[in-house]
Amino acid sequence: MRIAIINRDRCQPRKCSKECEYFCPPVRTGDETIVFVDGKPQITENLCVGCGICVHKCPFGAITIINLPEEMEDPIHRYGQNGFALYGLPVPIEGRVTGLLGPNGIGKSTAVSILSGILRPNLGKAASWEEVFQRFSGSILGDYLKKVADKGIKTSYKPQYIDRIPKSYSGIVSGLLERTDERGALPELMESLGISKLMERDISSLSGGELQRVAIAAAAARDADFYFFDEISPYLDIYQR
Ligand code: SF4
Ligand code: SF4
Structure with missing residues (x-):
C-alpha cells in the first residue's frame, strides 16, 4: 500500500x-x-x-x-486524491497539556483543526459523522470526537495564519479582546503577554509579533473546555517564546 x-x-x-x-x-x-x-x-x-x-x-x-x-488502516483524513493524508490523532485529556512537534507538512494543523471541531474527518472518503463514530467507537478519541460533533464540549482555537486576522476583523485591539474575554482573564493575559500598550492600536497596524500575542490572548480568554494553539512561536523573539 x-x-x-x-x-x-x-x-x-x-x-x-x-x-x-x-x-x-x-x-x-x-x-x-x-x-x-x-x-x-x-x-x-x-x-x-x-x-x-x-x-x-x-x-x-x-x-x-x-x-x-x-x-x-484507512486515513483519518485526506484532502482528496493525491492529497495529504493523516493517519493518527492525539487524544486531548482534560487538565493536561499536549504538544505536537514535527516538521512542516506532517499534519499538525490538520490534527488541531479536527480536534477543535473546525474540520470534520472524512476517513479518506466522504464519511459522515456516524461513520467516524463507528470507526472510533469504544475509544477515548471516539468519545471526544462525538462530544465535539454534538457541541458537548467547547473549544477555543488560535489559528496558525495570524496574518489573516486583520482581513476578518477591523478595529482596535481592545474591541477584539473584550469580545473574546468570556472568563474575565484579560487583565492577567495583557500583563503576561505584554500587550497592555497595544490596546488602543488598530489591529491592521500591529507587527507580526504583536498580532501573535493578541491572537494568543484572544484564544486564551475564551471560556472553553479545550484550548488549541496552532503555532505559537512564529514572529516572537526568544524571550517571548
Ligand atoms: S507513480 Fe512514481 S513511484 Fe509510482 S510507479 Fe510511477 S514512477 Fe514509480
Ligand atoms: S511538475 Fe513534476 S509532477 Fe508536475 S507534471 Fe511536471 S514532472 Fe509531473
Whole structure:
C-alpha cells in the first residue's frame, strides 16, 4: 500500500516535460498509473509500484511517494486524491497539556483543526459523522470526537495564519479582546503577554509579533473546555517564546 501526494502549488506541467509520466515504469508498459486531468497529473495509488522514479525526475520536487505497511488502516483524513493524508490523532485529556512537534507538512494543523471541531474527518472518503463514530467507537478519541460533533464540549482555537486576522476583523485591539474575554482573564493575559500598550492600536497596524500575542490572548480568554494553539512561536523573539 502506498500514498502518492502531489503538491499542487509546486507542480507546473507547463514548465516541465511531464517527466513524472514519461519515466514512470508502469506507464511505459501501458498502465494508466499517471494520467493528466485538467492539465495536472493524477497518480492511481493501486497501480503505482512505489519505485520513486517520478519523485526524483520531477524538476520541481512536487511528488512524494510514501510506502506504507499493508496493515495500515484507512486515513483519518485526506484532502482528496493525491492529497495529504493523516493517519493518527492525539487524544486531548482534560487538565493536561499536549504538544505536537514535527516538521512542516506532517499534519499538525490538520490534527488541531479536527480536534477543535473546525474540520470534520472524512476517513479518506466522504464519511459522515456516524461513520467516524463507528470507526472510533469504544475509544477515548471516539468519545471526544462525538462530544465535539454534538457541541458537548467547547473549544477555543488560535489559528496558525495570524496574518489573516486583520482581513476578518477591523478595529482596535481592545474591541477584539473584550469580545473574546468570556472568563474575565484579560487583565492577567495583557500583563503576561505584554500587550497592555497595544490596546488602543488598530489591529491592521500591529507587527507580526504583536498580532501573535493578541491572537494568543484572544484564544486564551475564551471560556472553553479545550484550548488549541496552532503555532505559537512564529514572529516572537526568544524571550517571548
Ligand atoms: S509532477 Fe513534476 S514532472 Fe509531473 S507534471 Fe508536475 S511538475 Fe511536471
Ligand atoms: S513511484 Fe514509480 S510507479 Fe509510482 S507513480 Fe512514481 S514512477 Fe510511477
